[in-house]
Amino acid sequence: MAECLYEGKEHAAAYLKYRVAPHELIAKILGYMEEKTAKPFKLAVDVGCGSGQGTTLLAPYFTQVVGTDISPAQLEMAQANSNPPNVSYRQCPAEELPFAAGEADLVTAMTAAHWFDRQRFLQEADRVLRPGGCLALLSYTLDMELEYGDVSGTLTDICEEFYAALLPFRNPYLGPSSTLIYKDMFDSCLYPDKEWDECFRLRRSLPLNGYIGMVETFSSYQKLQKKDPAEAERLSNNTRNKLLSAMGASSPDTEVVVVVKYFYWLACKP
Numbered sequence: 001m002a003e004c005l006y007e008g009k010e011h012a013a014a015y016l017k018y019r020v021a022p023h024e025l026i027a028k029i030l031g032y033m034e035e036k037t038a039k040p041f042k043l044a045v046d047v048g049c050g051s052g053q054g055t056t057l058l059a060p061y062f063t064q065v066v067g068t069d070i071s072p073a074q075l076e077m078a079q080a081n082s083n084p085p086n087v088s089y090r091q092c093p094a095e096e097l098p099f100a101a102g103e104a105d106l107v108t109a110m111t112a113a114h115w116f117d118r119q120r121f122l123q124e125a126d127r128v129l130r131p132g133g134c135l136a137l138l139s140y141t142l143d144m145e146l147e148y149g150d151v152s153g154t155l156t157d158i159c160e161e162f163y164a165a166l167l168p169f170r171n172p173y174l175g176p177s178s179t180l181i182y183k184d185m186f187d188s189c190l191y192p193d194k195e196w197d198e199c200f201r202l203r204r205s206l207p208l209n210g211y212i213g214m215v216e217t218f219s220s221y222q223k224l225q226k227k228d229p230a231e232a233e234r235l236s237n238n239t240r241n242k243l244l245s246a247m248g249a250s251s252p253d254t255e256v257v258v259v260v261k262y263f264y265w266l267a268c269k270p
């Protein structure tokens with residue numbers, strides 16, 4: 001298991017404020033389950049749930065949804081949220097889930113499984129899933145793009161400089177590519193019924209500051225901020241100013257479209 005920088009309350013709060021809720025991917029998961037497995041859908045477990053943005057999206061489809069996370073700060077934030085009555089949270093490692101064998105209809109991890117001890121987590125997910133239950137892992141690449149009028153290409157170039165400056169602060173546990181981590185996990189899953197989607201683009205209109213805020217929640221940015229807070233702030237301000245100048249705008253509240261490139265895999269336990 002990697003050291004994961006999600007303990008601080010400020011980080012947890014920023015996470016809740018800026019991360020994008022992946023409604024479209026929840027629809028993919030439910031579509032897959034409808035096709036592959038019998039109802040009723042009683043229990044969904046969202047592992048590494050963070051502040052619960054993805055967890056609550058599952059509530060309409062399951063009798064009970066439990067978000068689990070190792071970080072008390074993230075869970076405190078999740079609990080302070082307005083949660084549907086069938087959603088609850090538990091603190092535990094992803095590799096030791098507090099559920100009986102065969103109890104879960106769905107185990108999911110959204111932008112979290114790369115931090116886990118991946119083989120132990122896959123074994124644990126297999127233990128708690130019922131036969132016919134589904135596993136859904138999703139995440140996204142950090143190279144989000146921006147769209148704004150006819151300067152989208154220029155904005156994306158500026159964003160790439162931002163990501164390149166953060167690259168040296170990427171946790172070595174994650175290796176060069178998160179996509180590869182998930183593909184390796186996918187390949188190691190022995191369920192015959194499984195599918196992999198390498199790029200699913202999710203578009204969201206956000207204030208420019210919301211985009212900067214999202215990048216600031218990345219673990220690489222958090223690492224830089226811990227090491228050199230002034231440099232982290234300079235980098236954010238510099239990027240914001242370059243983007244505004246290319247857009248011909250003055251307010252960081254100007255709306256841009258952020259394109260987040262998700263990848264995911266789905267599998268059904270035989």
Ligand SMILES: C[S@@+](CC[C@H](N)C(=O)[O-])C[C@H]1O[C@@H](n2cnc3c(N)ncnc32)[C@H](O)[C@@H]1O
Nearest residue numbers: 006048049050069070071074093094110112115
């Ligand atoms: C990038 S956040 C994703 C949060 C949420 N799923 C979302 O999509 O917004 C990763 C989360 O995984 C949690 N995490 C990391 N390693 C973990 C582990 N071994 N067991 C349980 N949770 C873990 C972190 O505390 C953090 O809340």
